[in-house]
Amino acid sequence: MxxxxxxxxxxxxxxxxxxxxxxxxxxxxxxxxxxxxxxxxxxxxxxxxxxxxxxxxxxxxxxxxxxxxxxxxxxxxxxxxxxxxxxxxxxxxxxxxxxxxxxxxxxxxxxxxxxxxxxxxxxxxxxxxxxxxxxxxxxxxETLSVINQKNPVPISKNRLEGCKRGLKTGLKVIEETDFKSFWNEILIPNLIKKHQVTPVHTLEEISYLKQKFPENIKQFNVYQNRKIVAGATMFLTENVAHCQYISGNADKNQLGSLDFLFQHLIKNVFVEKAYFDFGSSNENDGKNINTGLQFWKEGFGARTMVxxxxxxxxxxxxxxxxxxx
The missing domain is CATH 3.40.630.30 (Gcn5-related N-acetyltransferase (GNAT))
Incomplete structure (x- = not known):
């Protein structure tokens, strides 16, 4: 040739x-x-x-x-x-x-x-x-939990109850340009505690990438009384909103912070994207699935792609x- x-x-x-x-x-x-x-x-x-x-x-x-x-x-x-x-x-x-x-x-x-x-x-x-x-x-x-935004599955009762708790506890979702509070107060401590690892991207790296790709990388934080309690880092392509990082503090279940955040992102912020991709829930090099994490994602109507x-x-x-x- x-x-x-x-x-x-x-x-x-x-x-x-x-x-x-x-x-x-x-x-x-x-x-x-x-x-x-x-x-x-x-x-x-x-x-x-x-x-x-x-x-x-x-x-x-x-x-x-x-x-x-x-x-x-x-x-x-x-x-x-x-x-x-x-x-x-x-x-x-x-x-x-x-x-x-x-x-x-x-x-x-x-x-x-x-x-x-x-x-x-x-x-x-x-x-x-x-x-x-x-x-x-x-x-x-690896299994990916994905929502087809053009043909959505209804949100589950459990996730709706979490959203209602978020409303009652006065949570607010704010899009931020600074990653410092999410990285240092929520994400890094959680990853170290649960998995003994740090994020793939350092704070300096994600900040650099945000500067280079401001429309493709977005940060959404959840606050209660001006204190950060949860957040998500989103990577955006032409037809996919992908969750790169998801994390909440120890009160996330009581506050409903992650349910509140993701219902807002799915139904309001990224509703025009063709797909909302929660990413993988796999462990052990793809051979196992984190049951609780998978259950939570499917509660929003996500279903499996590979x-x-x-x-x-x-x-x-x-x-x-x-x-x-």
Whole structure:
């Protein structure tokens, strides 16, 4: 496939990369170089750009570790980014060229976090089919709790009662531009206490990202008598409102703070989004589900969609040659 070439991303291509995202059918702001590079010190970038006769036709956000390539460990999802007009045969040629390039660079394994299907406005499952042809191994599957805003399921009695408690206790939801109080007073203490971890994003990192993507990252705090009692950090794409962080203080059940907050976000703030994504309730690398958390999310009408993670033997790329008859 001599008309196709693969180029490793460098800062010289920054504008071309970001411009491509504007007309990609499956790109979100997470693939913008300003987002990808906030944690450049943690991952060795190996993002690739695919050209056809000198024209950029696809992107592959990725990092490397040893003889493995990942798409991309620092992002929630990945895959090959494509233009609206790209058809299946072209995707096959792109992925063949990509794997052939990696094989010649002596990489053995490619691991892919699939983009959940509801994030795209156009059908985007060409790669799913090609993974089948390549005999890719499903290494992980996570359940996502998602509300279809165009066909909502009624909120449960339990969640409604929580909302009523929020009204009675005088709670107020305020959109903030500063993350400091939520991070330091609610989120970090809760994560350390419950899971002995800290947020994926430091306060400095989330503040930087908010500055770069003010319309894509939003913070909503819940206050009682001017004291913060709960909050949520939202990542927004064209048709999805995604909960990146959710947390409340020890009184959240008595106050109804999280029920009050999310009923407001779902029914008022993000009602025009096609989907409201609570994210995963999985533990143990996807093999278990936090029952209480799942029950709470489903109480708002969320139902299950799946995100899959695959491992590909790069040397199998020759199987793609015989797909089209």
């Amino acid at each position: 001599e008309e196709y070439t693969v180029v490793k991303y460098s800062s010289l291509y920054c504008k071309a990369w970001n411009d491509f995202l504007l007309n990609s059918k499956n790109a979100t702001f997470l693939f913008h170089r300003d987002f990808m590079e906030y944690h450049a010190d943690r991952f060795e970038d190996f993002s690739l750009m695919i050209f056809k006769k000198g024209k950029l036709i696809a992107l592959f956000p990725a990092n490397k570790s040893g003889d493995k390539i990942y798409s991309h460990q620092g992002l929630s999802y990945g895959g090959v980014l494509l233009k609206d007009e790209t058809k299946l045969r072209e995707v096959l040629n792109i992925f063949y060229t990509l794997l052939e390039f990696l094989d010649k660079k002596h990489f053995k394994v490619l691991e892919v976090k699939m983009l959940p299907s509801f994030y795209t406005l156009l059908p985007n499952q060409e790669l799913n089919y090609l993974l089948f042809v390549l005999n890719a191994h499903l290494v992980k599957s 995100q899959e993670f695959y491992s590909i033997n790069i040397g199998n790329y020759h199987a793609l040659k015989s797909v089209m008859l």
